[in-house]
Amino acid sequence: MSGIMEMARSLGNALARTDEYQALKRAASAADDDREIAEQRSTLERLEGTIATALRAGQDPDAETAKAYEGAVTTLQANATYQRLVAAQTNFDKVVQKVNETIARGLDEGADSRIILT
Numbered sequence: 001m002s003g004i005m006e007m008a009r010s011l012g013n014a015l016a017r018t019d020e021y022q023a024l025k026r027a028a029s030a031a032d033d034d035r036e037i038a039e040q041r042s043t044l045e046r047l048e049g050t051i052a053t054a055l056r057a058g059q060d061p062d063a064e065t066a067k068a069y070e071g072a073v074t075t076l077q078a079n080a081t082y083q084r085l086v087a088a089q090t091n092f093d094k095v096v097q098k099v100n101e102t103i104a105r106g107l108d109e110g111a112d113s114r115i116i117l118t
Contacts, residue, residue: 011099020092027088030081040076047072 015021031037047069051061061069076082 015095015099018092018095020088020095024085024088024092027081027085031085034079034081037076037079037082040072040079043072044069044076 047065050065051069054061054065
């Protein structure tokens with residue numbers, strides 16, 4: 001089992017050195033430093049809390065809250081720094097998906113093998 005954990009650690013190290021992960025780190029850092037994004041996130045969290053409270057009470061959120069939420073989401077999504085973050089996350093997710101597909105193929109091949117490793 002320790003050999004598998006070492007391979008997983010090596011895989012994590014290799015993923016961290018990909019261009020896609022480095023771009024994601026830069027985009028996340030830029031988003032963390034963007035005041036407009038911070039304000040929009042704060043607004044969204046407040047509105048989400050209001051909506052969750054209404055839903056827990058068995059009520060729909062009022063129209064004003066729903067409209068404010070939609071506006072905050074639209075404003076956040078229009079932010080260029082946020083768009084770069086989403087694009088970078090999407091690109092890294094594609095890399096991870098390919099890795100997972102490769103692991104799945106390896107599992108299929110390993111399951112067909114008559115050799116059992118302990």
